[in-house]
Amino acid sequence: MIINQKYMKIAVLVKQVIGSESALEISSDQKWIDESNATFVMNPPDNYAIEEAMQIKEKLGDGEVVIVSMGPQRVQKVIREGLSKGADRGIHIETQESKNIDPLEVAKNICHSIEQENFDLILSGLQSDDTGMGQTGVLIGELLNMSTATLAIETDIDQETIKVKRELESGWFQWVTLDSPSSVSIQSGINQPRYPSLKGIMGAKKKEIKVIAASIEDSKQNLDKIFVPQKSKETEVIDTDVDASVDRIVDILRSEIKAF
Amino acid sequence: MNILVIIEHKNGVMHRMSKEAIAGAQKIGGNVTALVIGENSDSITDELSSFQIEKTLLVTNEKVTSYNVDGYKEIILQIVKVVNPEFIITGHTYQARDFMPRLSASLDIPFIPDLVSVENSSFTKQIMNSKLNASISSSSGPVLISFQSASFSEENISKGSSPLEKFEVSLDASNIRSTADEPFQESASEVDLESAELIVSVGRGIEKEENKSIAFDLAEVLGAEVSASRPVVDAGWLPSSRQVGSSGSTVSPKLYFSLGVSGAIQHVVGMKGSKNILAINKDPDAPIFEIADYAVVGDLLDIIPKLIEKLKDL
Incomplete structure (x- = not known):
């Protein structure tokens, strides 16, 4: 009997970002957040990409899941977190500074570091919670001559084909069949990300993280300044008892908005 | 150029x-x-x-x-x-x-x-x-x-x-390395939010599925459509065809009357073009108030039933 299992080699791109509970103090050069008091977490959408990679490997019965992240030394924490959820090994593309880098430079560095791996599939989260550029996975797909798809809300991957259900706008969806290899971004909510088990956490300590030095050549996109947005609207605040609020709302609806 | x-x-x-x-x-x-x-x-x-x-x-x-x-x-x-x-x-x-x-x-x-x-x-x-x-x-x-x-x-x-x-x-x-099937909807659309003049929108602040009737009652007296934020749709309280935001409809009605919508950016991008935004929320720091024209701080479960009675009497 021939067992026709497909060995699928999957990369998951993860980013470490400032946690949503961290205070956001603008750094003295006004170019980024003061990170000295910041706490860092796995970019939340990336958890769904890791989970989807694990489920695909489990469904196919064989394969390898590799966690890839770029940034300073500290990002090894999120690589380790992926390994503790069952991923097989990690690749850390190490930068010397903790600063924002043009997405295209990030993509080129990641390509350079993973090209020889010949991944069948690259998964990424929808976008990062910090700068929200939402493009690295697709940039890498183009640079490595892979097929691409975004906003996958379901995957259907078997021995022969890679099919993903893309979320469109206004409640519409569309199934897309992709040639292999492929780079796919994952919509948040596609699955229930697992928590690491104690065994997973212990096991992760022994797994390999390969460190490759980043080489940042020229950044064509520069973050010049960050600032607190100015409120563009005058807001009338109605903070009073129920009856007075109701009276004011009726007045607004009738006289100001002319809703009826 | x-x-x-x-x-x-x-x-x-x-x-x-x-x-x-x-x-x-x-x-x-x-x-x-x-x-x-x-x-x-x-x-x-x-x-x-x-x-x-x-x-x-x-x-x-x-x-x-x-x-x-x-x-x-x-x-x-x-x-x-x-x-x-x-x-x-x-x-x-x-x-x-x-x-x-x-x-x-x-x-x-x-x-x-x-x-x-x-x-x-x-x-x-x-x-x-x-x-x-x-x-x-x-x-x-x-x-x-x-x-x-x-x-x-x-x-x-x-x-x-x-x-x-x-x-x-x-x-x-x-x-061409990908082929797409025809787009489809999972639930038949029952509303056309994008052309609605008046919209009453429901957020997680309505607390329970039963309370959505408050929104429908208010919409009825105003002649408005009812929309929702993603958490309400994910909870199954309203169908995805009523969702406003980056994964739902984008609307710009004359009035967007939001009930207990916190105002996450994914929702705001779908409605911030509304001509008038009237928001009710218990939390005075709710992000929706940043873009609201009228920010009513209070419990919608107290305010809206009384408002409906008052509007019916006009």
Whole structure:
């Protein structure tokens, strides 16, 4: 009997970002957040990409899941977190500074570091919670001559084909069949990300993280300044008892908005 | 300066954010070329011909009758060679997020997405879940940009007349590495939120599924439609056809009356173009109040039933 299992080699791109509970103090050069008091977490959408990679490997019965992240030394924490959820090994593309880098430079560095791996599939989260550029996975797909798809809300991957259900706008969806290899971004909510088990956490300590030095050549996109947005609207605040609020709302609806 | 605006359309209707992209391109100033790809586009090119732009280019090709990321990339690359644009602009739609990065990597120029404004080649983008803004610039010359919903208003489009040119492309079928099935909806649409004048929107603040009747009762006395934020849809309290936000409908009614909607950025991008925003929330720090014209701090479960009685008596 021939067992026709497909060995699928999957990369998951993860980013470490400032946690949503961290205070956001603008750094003295006004170019980024003061990170000295910041706490860092796995970019939340990336958890769904890791989970989807694990489920695909489990469904196919064989394969390898590799966690890839770029940034300073500290990002090894999120690589380790992926390994503790069952991923097989990690690749850390190490930068010397903790600063924002043009997405295209990030993509080129990641390509350079993973090209020889010949991944069948690259998964990424929808976008990062910090700068929200939402493009690295697709940039890498183009640079490595892979097929691409975004906003996958379901995957259907078997021995022969890679099919993903893309979320469109206004409640519409569309199934897309992709040639292999492929780079796919994952919509948040596609699955229930697992928590690491104690065994997973212990096991992760022994797994390999390969460190490759980043080489940042020229950044064509520069973050010049960050600032607190100015409120563009005058807001009338109605903070009073129920009856007075109701009276004011009726007045607004009738006289100001002319809703009826 | 040449500007290329890529138009998105479906079922013979131009995407609202494509019109906003035209308005944004006109504000930047220059020779604006609009690109329409695909079939069933007569009404689109008609509408574009009434705008004050340089021209509209129409590409029809049997290999790309509807949206396909590889086909779009190949076509736009051929157009870019001819138009030579400094800016390639789209609305920040799900479709733009799919193909714009492909162009960025292929042309080796930045894609700066989801912009809220452009001033003198400085691009403003929200970061950190819209808590902060960033000014971004490009040192590359040409740049790809997309505009967040309602960053520009289609009402500000300069009208005029502009010619239509058909543009022939040759596509190599081997470059098309994905095939798309027909788009479908999981639940039949029961509402048309995008053309509603008045909308009552429900957020997690209604607390229980039973309480959605309060929203429907208010909508009935006002003659409004009912919409929802994603958590309410994910909980199964209302169907996805009623969802407003980045994964739902984008609306700009005369009145957006939100009940217990916190105002996460994913929701706000779908409704911030509303003419009047009246928000009720228990939390005085709810982000929805940042964009509201009227911010009512209080418990909607107390206020709305009394409001309905009062409106019925008028």
